[in-house]
Amino acid sequence: MAKYHIIACNVLWREICHFSSLSKNRFTFNFLPQGLHDTPETLRSELQKAINDSPEDSEAILIGYGLCSNGLAGVTAKTTKLVAFRAHDCITCLIGSKERYAEYFNEHPGTYWYSPGWIETGHQPGKERVERLRASYAEKYGEENADYLMEMEQGWFKKYSRAAYIDMGITEDRDYINYTKECADYLKWEYDELKGSSRLIREILDGNWNNDDFLVVNPGQTIKASNDSTIIAT
Numbered sequence: 001m002a003k004y005h006i007i008a009c010n011v012l013w014r015e016i017c018h019f020s021s022l023s024k025n026r027f028t029f030n031f032l033p034q035g036l037h038d039t040p041e042t043l044r045s046e047l048q049k050a051i052n053d054s055p056e057d058s059e060a061i062l063i064g065y066g067l068c069s070n071g072l073a074g075v076t077a078k079t080t081k082l083v084a085f086r087a088h089d090c091i092t093c094l095i096g097s098k099e100r101y102a103e104y105f106n107e108h109p110g111t112y113w114y115s116p117g118w119i120e121t122g123h124q125p126g127k128e129r130v131e132r133l134r135a136s137y138a139e140k141y142g143e144e145n146a147d148y149l150m151e152m153e154q155g156w157f158k159k160y161s162r163a164a165y166i167d168m169g170i171t172e173d174r175d176y177i178n179y180t181k182e183c184a185d186y187l188k189w190e191y192d193e194l195k196g197s198s199r200l201i202r203e204i205l206d207g208n209w210n211n212d213d214f215l216v217v218n219p220g221q222t223i224k225a226s227n228d229s230t231i232i233a234t
Contacts, residue, residue, distance in 0.1 A: 006030065008030075125160070
């Protein structure tokens, strides 16, 4: 039985807590707020601080992030080794492999992902987000300016055409599925539903760190983007 410290995005708290309860190992946890990846420098800084403040008796620190807009690049292992997913972002962790993620993305490049964690901690594209944001703009800048700002803010929606919900099979998903369908209908996107895979999450928690799926960062080493299929390196 090993003792690991987990530092992860709050988007993954449900999955990590569920599968850690089934693992033979012991864990301490630090879940960081969702949205840090929006500013990679902030993610890097907060993650490094969390690493520096980790319990000294942990045998390894498990990083519950992907590369996440290069936010992981530049993070350094101090006195305890780090273990990180070879993944661009957390969607890989939810569907089980970077290969499956790439295959789906290539077939459906305009996909926006939904999961219980994303729905609970973020503001997913949909009616609720649009109405909340417009009300905020109107209060701050007036009705006329709110319309203009909404047009500018929603420009990026045009890149997407599909809402895909990931069912991990660990929660009662009906409310999350209905919410995702409502968002897709409102945005006039297609809806898809994928069976998630716990493989990567279970493997990192159980200490099964194969080189294809995980990067082990020894004390003194720094994570960098590899710019190839391995995604991250040291």
